[in-house]
Amino acid sequence: MARIDLSNLAHSYLPNPKSDNDYALTRMNHTWDDGGAYALLGPSGCGKTTLLNIISGLLRPSEGQVLFDGKDMTDLQPQDRNIAQVFQFPVIYDTMTVYDNLAFPLRNRHVPEAEVDARVREIASHLDLNDALMTRARGLTADAKQTISLGRGLVRNDVNAILFDEPLTVIDPHMKWHLRSKLKLLHRQFEHTMVYVTHDQTEALTFADKVVVMYDGQIVQLGTPEELFIKPSHTFVGYFIGSPGMNVMPIELDGASAKLGGQTVSLPGAAKVKAGDKVELGVRPEFIRLDAKGMPVTVNKVEDVGRQKIVRAQLEGRNIAIVIGEDESVPTDAKIAFDPKGINVYANDWRVELGA
């Protein structure tokens, strides 16, 4: 259990990186609290796994430091960092029994056999592996093998952190939910610092207290699921989180109002941007109301997704999505209004704080 500091961290797989493009991770400074459950969320190839492997020590960062509770870990090997890591695909020791698999990380650290037994049995009962303990691990299904991998990650109770690299990819959907809630439960019980890499937003939002959104080698936002939803700090967060994603439209700023094509939208506050910046307005579909008065839109399609409807419409020639309640009807000459709570302004893709 430890606080993790990433100090001036950057990584490149090339020996002599020159431009930002050569970096898999661009320079970052972050602190992850002791006992927190963090999800690293982002598309494939954005550097999630690189960052995770740097924390676990499988990879040495080309620049900067990794600190656990203030202690420099940068040059330590994974086995000396006292962390656990679970990989995307099941890694099991085929020739051993399930029991020996779970006991392996403990025995390698010379934990007394009585304690090994107690820990293995406890974790096995959490993961419903009790009946299979004495069977050979080889013949088991992928689900069961990955459960064993998870168990090996969770079996040591003194670890600094437990890192998960998309651990539920190979698991059946119905088991996924079950295992995720188990992880959540174990997290509450043992209060390990947990870092969970995923590209699935549902998984990230349900597992983590704090979600770390990564895009193109950098952390674009670290926040609670609510913050990510209401105040996405980067247009990518707006687009990546939420279904459908945030509507992003180019605007021209004029003090506390914005010109959106031929329409004028009043903003909650004035935004300061530099001349020449790309300025955009971001509004989530959930913060757009169909109204009697407002900006006229052309409705193209209404998708009924069960508890709500998604209206695909055109505003000033741009596609936008609007989420409305299941019972609401869509008038032919629809007009829309933005909820001021959900209005965000972006300059060069980064959110601009709106002044009073």
Next chain:
Amino acid sequence: MNKTWNNKAWFMVLPVLLIVAMNAVVPLMTVVNYSVQDTFGNNVFFFEGARWFREVLESERFHNALFRQFSYTFIILAIEIPLGVGIALAMPRSGVWASVCLVLMALPLLIPWNVVGAMWNIFALPDIGLLGYTINAMGIDYNFTSQPISAWITMVLMDVWHWTSLVVLLAYAGLRSIDDAYYQAARIDAASRWSVFRYIQLPKLKHVLTIAFLLRFMDSFMIYTEPFVLTGGGPGNSTTLLSIDLVKAGLGEFNLGIAASMSIIYFLMTLLVCWLFYTLTMQGEKE
């Protein structure tokens, strides 16, 4: 389903059938023929039943050759398999040096058997060979043409030099196919170097090692050219392996019946050991 039944497709198999029949089945049948008959020339044959088989199985000479053969195979397997795995483990995983090592390893495999035999023959000669001369210069009395022990050591060394590479290449390929995640997980689990070998590498190498074992078993069990060129079976009969004895009986003494029945016994033994080994390994798999 309405399928048209057309058995004409079987004719497609006919050419293969003919080739196999001509170059495998028919020659083998002549051997079977010889093994149960006797002749005094003029193409006149007398049926002898199991007489040749009985004689072969009861003969001291056959027992000795068989014992030498099993000893030889056992010794070279016991050296080549562990040595090959050891070298494969020590080879670099990637980069220029990996390619250099692979080429170096492949070189002995490219040399024809009789050349290997001739090379080692000269190499090990006590008066002019580099190896033989050096050993004698160190004060050790070594002469593979007159000392059975020296002859055996040279023969085994030659096989190890020629064939360990095969085990190395197979084991190396097996090691490369192990996913990095296994090594990463082992580092996280604080596994020792020995544990990594015992619980990750060795189990994953099981299949290639089975192949390596089978290939080396069969090759060494049937080996002829290299020891024949090196020692010709001597000094005395001390390096007369089964195949050398077989050629002596068949072509040297023209005992066709004895040679034919020996061939069949030889063939059945190879088949039996391979079958046993394969079944036992694959049975372990199903558990």
